[in-house]
Amino acid sequence: MNDRAYALFEEQQTARGINLVEVKASLKALRIETPSWGYGDSGTRFKVFQKAGVPRNPFEKFQDAAEVHRLTGLAPSVAIHIPWDKTEDYGKLRSHAESLGLSIGAVNPNLFQEDEYMLGSVTNADASIRRMAINHLLECVDIAKETRSRDLSLWFADGTNYPGQGHIRNRKRWMQEALEEVYKALNADMRLLIEYKCFEPAFYHTDLADWGMAYNLAQKLGPQAEVLVDTGHHLPGANIEHIVAYLLDERRLGGFHFNSRKYADDDLIAGSINPYELFLIFYQILSARQDGGAEVAESVEHIAYMIDQSHNIEQKIPAMLRSVLNVQTQYAKALLIHLDEVNAAAARNDVLGAEHAVRSAFECDVTPLLHAVREEQGLPLDPMKSYLAGSYGDSILARGKGGASW
Amino acid sequence: MNDRAYALFEEQQTARGINLVEVKASLKALRIETPSWGYGDSGTRFKVFQKAGVPRNPFEKFQDAAEVHRLTGLAPSVAIHIPWDKTEDYGKLRSHAESLGLSIGAVNPNLFQEDEYMLGSVTNADASIRRMAINHLLECVDIAKETRSRDLSLWFADGTNYPGQGHIRNRKRWMQEALEEVYKALNADMRLLIEYKCFEPAFYHTDLADWGMAYNLAQKLGPQAEVLVDTGHHLPGANIEHIVAYLLDERRLGGFHFNSRKYADDDLIAGSINPYELFLIFYQILSARQDGGAEVAESVEHIAYMIDQSHNIEQKIPAMLRSVLNVQTQYAKALLIHLDEVNAAAARNDVLGAEHAVRSAFECDVTPLLHAVREEQGLPLDPMKSYLAGSYGDSILARGKGGASW
Amino acid sequence: MNDRAYALFEEQQTARGINLVEVKASLKALRIETPSWGYGDSGTRFKVFQKAGVPRNPFEKFQDAAEVHRLTGLAPSVAIHIPWDKTEDYGKLRSHAESLGLSIGAVNPNLFQEDEYMLGSVTNADASIRRMAINHLLECVDIAKETRSRDLSLWFADGTNYPGQGHIRNRKRWMQEALEEVYKALNADMRLLIEYKCFEPAFYHTDLADWGMAYNLAQKLGPQAEVLVDTGHHLPGANIEHIVAYLLDERRLGGFHFNSRKYADDDLIAGSINPYELFLIFYQILSARQDGGAEVAESVEHIAYMIDQSHNIEQKIPAMLRSVLNVQTQYAKALLIHLDEVNAAAARNDVLGAEHAVRSAFECDVTPLLHAVREEQGLPLDPMKSYLAGSYGDSILARGKGGASW
Amino acid sequence: MNDRAYALFEEQQTARGINLVEVKASLKALRIETPSWGYGDSGTRFKVFQKAGVPRNPFEKFQDAAEVHRLTGLAPSVAIHIPWDKTEDYGKLRSHAESLGLSIGAVNPNLFQEDEYMLGSVTNADASIRRMAINHLLECVDIAKETRSRDLSLWFADGTNYPGQGHIRNRKRWMQEALEEVYKALNADMRLLIEYKCFEPAFYHTDLADWGMAYNLAQKLGPQAEVLVDTGHHLPGANIEHIVAYLLDERRLGGFHFNSRKYADDDLIAGSINPYELFLIFYQILSARQDGGAEVAESVEHIAYMIDQSHNIEQKIPAMLRSVLNVQTQYAKALLIHLDEVNAAAARNDVLGAEHAVRSAFECDVTPLLHAVREEQGLPLDPMKSYLAGSYGDSILARGKGGASW
DSSP states (O other): OHHHHHHHHHHHHHHHTOOHHHHHHHHHHOOEEEEGGGGSBOEETTEEOOOTTOOSSHHHHHHHHHHHHHHHSOOOEEEEEETTTOOSOHHHHHHHHHHTTOEEEEEEEOOSSSGGGGGOSTTOSSHHHHHHHHHHHHHHHHHHHHHTOSEEEEOOOOEESSTTSSOHHHHHHHHHHHHHHHHHHSOTTOEEEEEOOSSSSOSSEESSOSHHHHHHHHHHHOTTEEEEEETTSSOTTOOHHHHHHHHHHTTOEEEEEEOBOSSSSOOBOTTSSOHHHHHHHHHHHHHHHHHSOHHHHHHHHTOEEEEOOOOSSSOHHHHHHHHHHHHHHHHHHHHTOOHHHHHHHHHTTOHHHHHHHHHHHHTSOOHHHHHHHHHHTTOOSSHHHHHHHSSHHHHGGGGOSOOOBO | OHHHHHHHHHHHHHHHTOOHHHHHHHHHHOOEEEEGGGGSBOEETTEEOOOTTOOSSHHHHHHHHHHHHHHHSOOOEEEEEETTTOOSOHHHHHHHHHHTTOEEEEEEEOOSSSGGGGGOSTTOSSHHHHHHHHHHHHHHHHHHHHHTOSEEEEOOOOEESSTTSSOHHHHHHHHHHHHHHHHHHSOTTOEEEEEOOSSSSOSSEESSOSHHHHHHHHHHHOTTEEEEEETTSSOTTOOHHHHHHHHHHTTOEEEEEEOBOSSSSOOBOTTSSOHHHHHHHHHHHHHHHHHSOHHHHHHHHTOEEEEOOOOSSSOHHHHHHHHHHHHHHHHHHHHTOOHHHHHHHHHTTOHHHHHHHHHHHHTSOOHHHHHHHHHHTTOOSSHHHHHHHSSHHHHGGGGOSOOOBO | OHHHHHHHHHHHHHHTTOOHHHHHHHHHHOOEEEEGGGGSBOEETTEEOOOTTOOSSHHHHHHHHHHHHHHHSOOOEEEEEETTTOOSOHHHHHHHHHHTTOEEEEEEEOOSSSGGGGGOSTTOSSHHHHHHHHHHHHHHHHHHHHHTOSEEEEOOOOEESSTTSSOHHHHHHHHHHHHHHHHHHSOTTOEEEEEOOSSSSOSSEESSOSHHHHHHHHHHHOTTEEEEEETTSSOTTOOHHHHHHHHHHTTOEEEEEEOBOSSSSOOBOTTSSOHHHHHHHHHHHHHHHHHSOHHHHHHHHTOEEEEOOOOSSSOHHHHHHHHHHHHHHHHHHHHTOOHHHHHHHHHTTOHHHHHHHHHHHHTSOOHHHHHHHHHHHTOOSSHHHHHHHSSHHHHGGGGOSOOOBO | OHHHHHHHHHHHHHHTTOOHHHHHHHHHHOOEEEEGGGGSBOEETTEEOOOTTOOSSHHHHHHHHHHHHHHHSOOOEEEEEETTTOOSOHHHHHHHHHHTTOEEEEEEEOOSSSGGGGGOSTTOSSHHHHHHHHHHHHHHHHHHHHHTOSEEEEOOOOEESSTTSSOHHHHHHHHHHHHHHHHHHSOTTOEEEEEOOSSSSOSSEESSOSHHHHHHHHHHHOTTEEEEEETTSSOTTOOHHHHHHHHHHTTOEEEEEEOBOSSSSOOBOTTSSOHHHHHHHHHHHHHHHHHSOHHHHHHHHTOEEEEOOOOSSSOHHHHHHHHHHHHHHHHHHHHTOOHHHHHHHHHTTOHHHHHHHHHHHHTSOOHHHHHHHHHHHTOOSSHHHHHHHSSHHHHGGGGOSOOOBO
């Protein structure tokens, strides 16, 4: 059935004018970074539910990540979080990763879990706390050098809960000063990815509240600073794909933290609540790659696709499998958009024609395509089924409950 | 200065047609319940910051609550949370409360912190977990009888994170079955207060998502079931005072959980983000008391005003003082609305006149009024200043860090 | 290619356990009512753009609607709006409709375009305006009897812009009194469909603001009153499919006004902004039909599926075609959900399994299925292509610009 | 009573450390521009309600504006909209304004009411429409030179309703090209104020969707381009005062369009829905003026405070009076914030102290202060009462119904 399905798919897509050779090549090149913390226990402010089998240390997290990569071929790197993944010898962690066919991805400093950071880290009114925070950032730059990570990925919980609580413009200046110091410490091939978030854990103002603040800061810092878009960090209704297109055009889109949301920063599995939105994000990326010019196309190549979710109630590894598979699915669908057709319709102000050209790609079933790609890559056709039928899930139960969490 | 200020205030309000004798009587009758958990450590999913001096057990929580009541005269009862306030002998806890001039207020069951409740409590697909949850509710009814609490205050974290995860209509039925059993266990003078919330900790659907679901359920249960409005539990833009007016007209408004929000369920100090909204809530209540008929007026008398907040970054007792004082302030302002004038303007379709009649009361400075009332009640004129100047705050530091939290 | 595609589709769906005979029967039974006003000019408050070819009167609107039905087989009835479709002789309009193979659907009173209604119609503080509004409603009941329409579809623009402007509880009472009078005028086989909306054109409060208010009112009126869900009339984040499931369980879901929104009441083409949401609505309906019991299943049969959109910038007839086709597509996908599988996964608390069982149906490409159904019904396989290739669109240009609008 | 009230107020504020001489000077310097279109009929997409007495031409609009200024001393300039205020001879309009004690304020081009602009003006895919739009902008620059207006105030309705409809990055480029051409046409003392809006009339994407896009564009254009903040143009929850502080720090805040909103772009009277927000905006402005440095202070002096509202249901002139008075009231309250106290509390991380220092100023009743200022300026103490008691409102009824509208 699979062969016939692919043959038919090929026929249909060829009739639509789609070049499947290029589509497959793009799919094989897709890389999605999974986060070490996505394998551990997580929760809401009301409760962290502990699960049996959760890894007890960074080394076990990499083992689980290797299982995700083994089954999907999609996830060859793992982001780490300091101090959650603190270890004596990062060279050893890197060797461990490499022995599993993985590399260490973005290094994520943690500036929100020390008592000192209650009222801010790099924007704290207390200069000694700002110093402590900057030192931690610099330590993370050093770790990134050891782990050979390209990206330092910065999310700040900094903000205030009440009007007057903080001096907003002073805090803005302190943020810039801190990042200028960190920027200088980077190697020439490293990047600073600056994340923004509208609220939580601060509930009145967040120092980097939206893409505009992150972008403006990146511009001031220099070409190695770029914006990181977390799909859950926007106000209701925000058009994320517009922001993506905008940042691409300015060549400041460094990467993504993928996850799903219906309300706030819900951190659900990517592609599970509004799959069309994820598809439309990829549409903008592929559109920019096609006609944005050489520099933008180059910039598209360096986008870091990363998962950042909280699997509070799900089994961790299956949840991560579902996440990377959902991203792959929407990417595959976006690759079936006949961009020239969309653009031609838009150029002649044919509203319904242009809309149809985009949506009709989304309505394609890409299962035959993904099966074919996986077959060519020697991967299981259905990674989730393969995992559930395999023994890895049982084997880790020996770890017991009470593994890593945050 | 205070005397002159009050004399002028009296003159001004009399000129506006306001009867200050009644206003003062209403102010003296105001009772705001504080929550035992508001004195303990709390936080976001990212971090709970521990504070020195936080009470280590229910008895110390009541001591702190007594300090709030001593200074304000506003907070004579304290809501408890089971099992956070679990104790061997609730009679002893009640005696302790009474010895401090307090009573025990609403009993709040906790159905979200046992591992079993990860996927729901009374709506769990597993009947044995539903049984366990109902038993806990029944236990809380028993406790309420011991503590002589009128209200059982029910908030359910029940909901789902993904489409398909739960059978929505079955869960609806299970919710109703559970509450029917609990309802039957109530004494005739007890009430079931049913809270609703649009999201968090569930991020796809919440079983009691809005006032309509809580109200419909209360109607099915009987006259002792009423709706509890938490001001932070609505979607962006929701007109809370409209809901309040609606529920009052149906005589199903049981009480409030006051707190402030700008984004989601931010749980900030009541009256700190949008004080006008709190004022408008009281406007609807006072309007219903005036012309809603005898039964509605009776129902207004039984509204439970309760604080429900998370003081993540604030000192606990001052945060609670600020909260009850803010509620008092907005209530005082609402008492200065000349309702007949508003209604007359509305009746003649005078848009600007009616709006002005409401807003102009909000613009009054009620400080002289509150000073006068406190003086007549033998309370400190400025409870916050009095607290900061006093020794209680220092005295509790001996408790150290690591007190009660959730 | 189509035959092979359908053969493969059949094989795949049979393997998934789906009974395509039933699926096809359901698809053939789908009826979507289009609104007469959807064929006319519309716009935003900033501008109504006039299009050539727009119908100049109700009779021409029915001609356009007949073209939509001729191509899709989906849209055999047309909702009318009074006075926009006012005519001397409704019997004549009905004959005209019937001669085109159409019937007259819901009658929609208009209570927002007379000067008198500026501050409310049935909730106006002025009793004579309330009388005028009720009389218009009664006139519409009479028209519905003449047009043999089952449903009176009620949307009220009533609300206020400012606190104090209206007496909220009095307005609530006036609303109820008005509808009680209208309810009594209905024939036994007629229904009152009550729509709700959170805001616009009123910006402080809307008298029927949410499903809870519409539902409570319907309950008070009697069994012939039901709730109408307009998919664009909710606050950001509202879980519409939850509301649908809830109303179905209470047997008070009368029908839908379908359209898409990203921000407010955007009135875009159904299924164009978040197609998964439309699919999930149908999932809840089909789930209720399957296991909600006989009465709920009966109630599902009577749901009125109606389009209500503003095609401000699109060609009118293609926009309507796209709308009904999108609804059909999502309904077809929902019919591929293996409900027993979803429910079994939910019953064993298998979060990822249940989620997958729902989403995987959405990922199917239903083109072969829809082609097969259309072929069996003697319809064009691609109604849009057929329309664009046909001459109807050109033929109506003779109408010129300046047709019907609102 | 007024004298005693002011004496007491002075005593109280002096005790708080406030310098009333400076406060009064600031109040007397406040200038709020009213919009010519705010005096005409307006409405929602559902209905424009015509009012008797509405001005029939620009000259009558200025007469009404003069009445607002005569009573308040606050509104000496009037923004005009082209072509709504198109006239043969702008010199004559200017003389008319000056004869009434007014000047002509910002010139607002209109790029949304010609049929050609249905799918965009400066971002239309059709180059000839882009040219037409740019020419209109250049015409408005010429008009501004004739009217001696400093500011060209640009709001674009440009955007799309559907994914794919427009090429987002091309449109971004066209927007920039257009404004570069307009920028070059400005005199050295003129400014380009760039407004942003998240949605409406476009419902999928707006080309200038948020402050970040407007700001980035302003930066590219040069120092005469600044951002215009319309308080109704943000997504739910947006912290507007944070954006204000941010733009001030970058010296790119050109001005405001004041109005109130609860849901979307509701365009209600400024200060009527959430007065605290308006106060907090002024707090950030005054804070920046105090300690932002000389250049920021200079930039604060040039902020254009403008009203932009739709008085759909209100009498026009009283609605405008209420608007400017509400702005004045919140500005007065903000002037009572003891900034040093706030900043000192923030600097020592005293959360509750800092919050209180801000909120306590809001709770002051500024009536005595405003009365004193008005008295010193020879203005009526209560401008609204004075208007209602006067004859102007009756005198304009002779204009009849059917005046200017949009």
